Amino acid sequence: MPIKVLVVDDSALIRQILSEIVTRDSGLTLVGAAPDAYAAKRMVQEFRPDVITLDIEMPKVDGLRFLEVMMKAMPTPVVMISTLTERGADATLRALELGAVDFMAKPKLGVAQGMAEYAAVIVEKIKAAAHSRLGQPTQTRCTKHASMRYTGTEKLIGIGASTGGTEAIKDVIMHFPRNAPATIISQHMPPGFTTTYAKRLDSLCEITVREAHGGERLLPGFAYLAPGNKHLKVERSGADYRLTLDDGPKVSGHKPSVDVMFDSLAEHAGANAVGVLLTGMGRDGAKGLKSMHTKGSVTFCQDEKTCVVYGMPKVAVEMKAASFIKPLEDISDAILDTLEALGAGSRL
Numbered sequence: 001m002p003i004k005v006l007v008v009d010d011s012a013l014i015r016q017i018l019s020e021i022v023t024r025d026s027g028l029t030l031v032g033a034a035p036d037a038y039a040a041k042r043m044v045q046e047f048r049p050d051v052i053t054l055d056i057e058m059p060k061v062d063g064l065r066f067l068e069v070m071m072k073a074m075p076t077p078v079v080m081i082s083t084l085t086e087r088g089a090d091a092t093l094r095a096l097e098l099g100a101v102d103f104m105a106k107p108k109l110g111v112a113q114g115m116a117e118y119a120a121v122i123v124e125k126i127k128a129a130a131h132s133r134l135g136q137p138t139q140t141r142c143t144k145h146a147s148m149r150y151t152g153t154e155k156l157i158g159i160g161a162s163t164g165g166t167e168a169i170k171d172v173i174m175h176f177p178r179n180a181p182a183t184i185i186s187q188h189m190p191p192g193f194t195t196t197y198a199k200r201l202d203s204l205c206e207i208t209v210r211e212a213h214g215g216e217r218l219l220p221g222f223a224y225l226a227p228g229n230k231h232l233k234v235e236r237s238g239a240d241y242r243l244t245l246d247d248g249p250k251v252s253g254h255k256p257s258v259d260v261m262f263d264s265l266a267e268h269a270g271a272n273a274v275g276v277l278l279t280g281m282g283r284d285g286a287k288g289l290k291s292m293h294t295k296g297s298v299t300f301c302q303d304e305k306t307c308v309v310y311g312m313p314k315v316a317v318e319m320k321a322a323s324f325i326k327p328l329e330d331i332s333d334a335i336l337d338t339l340e341a342l343g344a345g346s347r348l
Helices: 012-024 037-047 063-073 086-098 112-130 165-173 193-204 258-268 286-294 312-318 328-342
Strands: 003-008 028-034 051-055 078-082 102-105 156-161 182-187 208-211 222-225 231-237 240-246 273-277 298-302 324-326
Touching (some): 003 037, 003 112, 012 112, 028 037, 028 112, 037 063, 051 112, 078 112, 086 102, 086 165, 086 193, 156 165, 156 286, 165 193, 182 231, 182 258, 193 208, 193 222, 258 286, 273 286, 273 312, 273 328, 298 312, 298 328, 324 328
Parallel strands (some): 003 028, 156 182, 156 273, 182 222, 208 222, 298 324
16 A cells, blocks of 8 residues: 655645655655644544654744654654754754654755655655654663773774664763763764754763764764765774765765775774664665674674664675674663773773
């Protein structure tokens, strides 16, 4: 059966564009297009959509309030339609915390080729959302690692994710102690959103989280997030590890690509690195995680039960790229246990 989609947006033009995209795909069926939260509430009750595309900025009741109420009363997979602004990025991240599955920027009008690409991506996101697992908000929990027994620059952690990854990454690194090994992160996000996301993580974590700029020496207690539309890589610089940014073409359909980051860890860090692949649709990161595993890295994949979308980890598991498959709530301690067992030195 086709996936039932409800479009919610206060702009008549955006409603028309999204409605046309949905109706053109044989795997989707449009059940309605609502201009505000009140109409959307009635349509949700009447049509029971499988997926909702939801505008954040709406009159009367904004998208965040509608989402919060709906996820309590009638949990439904939601793809947020966001503006590419700092305010839009902050609201989108809040929507993901409230239970939205994914997000998409508002379409750029008047560019035929760009619109075709946009349509393909939004359809892919809607279909992934229809088969997603709605997660619960991250709960505060204890970790046994109040601090690391070793502090040094030899060991690195690489984390990659896509759909559902903003919350999964937060869940993992919120439980890293202040002296945890340097961590690099690639999450599929557009430019601008990564800046806001890094600031949000930094406000929640014991470690310091920064958007990468390139050239940084990797130090314990820091996490570096790939900026939107740039690949993040690690290189050796004498006895140190440093970050570089790559403005090359998309890899595995993405930029930043998790594969690019993992491949650089495999080449330059090998057994000194731990690789972690979290929830996400597609296959980005699986090949790179396999490269890390082959070079002696300990590698982790999030298990199917706790993934919002079991795509990227599933491919990696099928490729035998994972040393361990863990539920999300166990991954942070498993990473730190592994690094302590490896016995990192204390060179700074």
